[in-house]
Amino acid sequence: MRIGIAGAGLLGRLLAFELARAGHQVEVFDPAPHAGARGAAGWTAAGMLSPAAELETADAQVFALGLRSLERWPGIVAALDDPVELHQRGSLLLAHRGDEGAARRVVDLLAAKAPPGHGPQALEASRLRSLEPAVHSGTQAWLLAGEGQIHPVQAMAALAAGATAHGARWHWGAPVAQAAPGCLHTDRDVHGFDWVFDVRGTGTRPAWPVRGVRGEIFWLHAPGVPLHRPLRLLHPRHRVYLVPRQGDLIVVGASEIESEDRSPVSLRSTVELLAAAHSLIPELAEARLVHSETNLRPALPDNLPRLEQAQGLTRINGLFRHGWLIAPALVEQALSRIGEAQAA
Numbered sequence: 205m206r207i208g209i210a211g212a213g214l215l216g217r218l219l220a221f222e223l224a225r226a227g228h229q230v231e232v233f234d235p236a237p238h239a240g241a242r243g244a245a246g247w248t249a250a251g252m253l254s255p256a257a258e259l260e261t262a263d264a265q266v267f268a269l270g271l272r273s274l275e276r277w278p279g280i281v282a283a284l285d286d287p288v289e290l291h292q293r294g295s296l297l298l299a300h301r302g303d304e305g306a307a308r309r310v311v312d313l314l315a316a317k318a319p320p321g322h323g324p325q326a327l328e329a330s331r332l333r334s335l336e337p338a339v340h341s342g343t344q345a346w347l348l349a350g351e352g353q354i355h356p357v358q359a360m361a362a363l364a365a366g367a368t369a370h371g372a373r374w375h376w377g378a379p380v381a382q383a384a385p386g387c388l389h390t391d392r393d394v395h396g397f398d399w400v401f402d403v404r405g406t407g408t409r410p411a412w413p414v415r416g417v418r419g420e421i422f423w424l425h426a427p428g429v430p431l432h433r434p435l436r437l438l439h440p441r442h443r444v445y446l447v448p449r450q451g452d453l454i455v456v457g458a459s460e461i462e463s464e465d466r467s468p469v470s471l472r473s474t475v476e477l478l479a480a481a482h483s484l485i486p487e488l489a490e491a492r493l494v495h496s497e498t499n500l501r502p503a504l505p506d507n508l509p510r511l512e513q514a515q516g517l518t519r520i521n522g523l524f525r526h527g528w529l530i531a532p533a534l535v536e537q538a539l540s541r542i543g544e545a546q547a548a
């Protein structure tokens with residue numbers, strides 16, 4: 205089929221790669237000036253693949269999409285030419301002494317919402333020390349055994365390169381004004397296709413009531429500070445996580461602010477997130493703050509993902525804070541529905 209994709213973010217690149225690899229003729233349109241321009245939220249994400257931890261705010265559907273995506277990611281990454289860091293070593297929920305009340309509420313909620321075998325397991329102090337020796341002693345810990353992480357910057361680049369290698373064509377500097385069944389309207393032309401995907405994130409307005417939720421993130425360079433898996437601090441006031449990344453980096457995130465302001469990180473977020481990170485891993489005192497970034501998570505009013513299909517047009521949006529967690533399963537669902545529609 206001739207496929208048009210509006211949006212070259214996480215979903216657009218994954219769709220382009222999978223569809224081009226399956227032999228379709230793919231064209232992708234995005235306002236970004238080139239493939240490496242980092243406008244999409246997909247670039248900024250920490251890349252946690254956390255179906256159970258996300259149950260604090262998400263529902264059973266997001267959990268199931270997350271489990272399916274965790275199964276799919278290794279195959280997708282293996283099919284790419286460029287290396288992408290991907291691990292499934294579990295993640296830790298952590299709480300400082302004195303914050304047990306707030307922590308207990310989250311741990312009990314996850315235990316109640318997660319299916320058997322997927323809930324938090326309390327860790328003895330000695331087990332925590334052997335898993336993550338850099339974490340402050342005296343911290344209470346729970347393991348979420350099945351969780352993983354991916355390197356979003358590597359994956360965004362590798363997916364685009366992989367799609368290109370399979371013949372996908374990219375139209376940069378080309379915002380789509382309207383996506384309709386079988387056609388995409390840019391300001392200059394109308395492009396006809398057999399099928400169109402609208403994955404423009406916040407750019408899908410006014411067709412869908414998507415809003416952007418501001419998130420701020422920091423990269424620390426911390427050679428010699430061992431960290432093997434994502435950590436989440438269960439804190440009464442802040443939601444803070446630390447994610448190790450190749451190159452001795454630790455990504456610290458993320459604020460969640462109801463604002464579409466994309467200006468640089470605020471002093472308040474910097475102080476609060478980095479102080480919390482330092483409280484968890486005191487050895488971070490000498491880490492260097494090498495990068496900070498702000499972006500907007502595309503969210504629908506219920507903060508849940510939505511996939512809608514009409515003949516010739518599929519829209520996927522509202523991936524909010526779980527895009528890397530759920531995109532492979534959503535793309536799989538979308539492609540199988542098209543297969544069914546074509547067969548009917």
Ligand SMILES: Cc1cc2nc3c(=O)[nH]c(=O)nc-3n(C[C@H](O)[C@H](O)[C@H](O)COP(=O)(O)OP(=O)(O)OC[C@H]3O[C@@H](n4cnc5c(N)ncnc54)[C@H](O)[C@@H]3O)c2cc1C
Pocket residue numbers: 210211212213214215216233234235236243244245246247248249250251252253378379380381403404405406407408418419420421457458498499500501502520521522523524525526527528529530
């Ligand atoms: C700080 C932060 C941390 C995050 N951490 C995680 C995490 O740890 N785990 C996780 O699973 N998720 C995380 N996310 C969420 C994840 O990044 C998003 O859910 C995901 O990127 C959404 O994918 P998308 O393709 O829908 O949107 P995007 O990746 O934002 O892509 C949308 C694309 O549409 C393009 N576009 C806009 N307007 C138009 C137009 N008119 N025409 C054509 N194209 C257009 C944009 O340029 C962009 O390229 C995080 C997000 C942020 C901001």
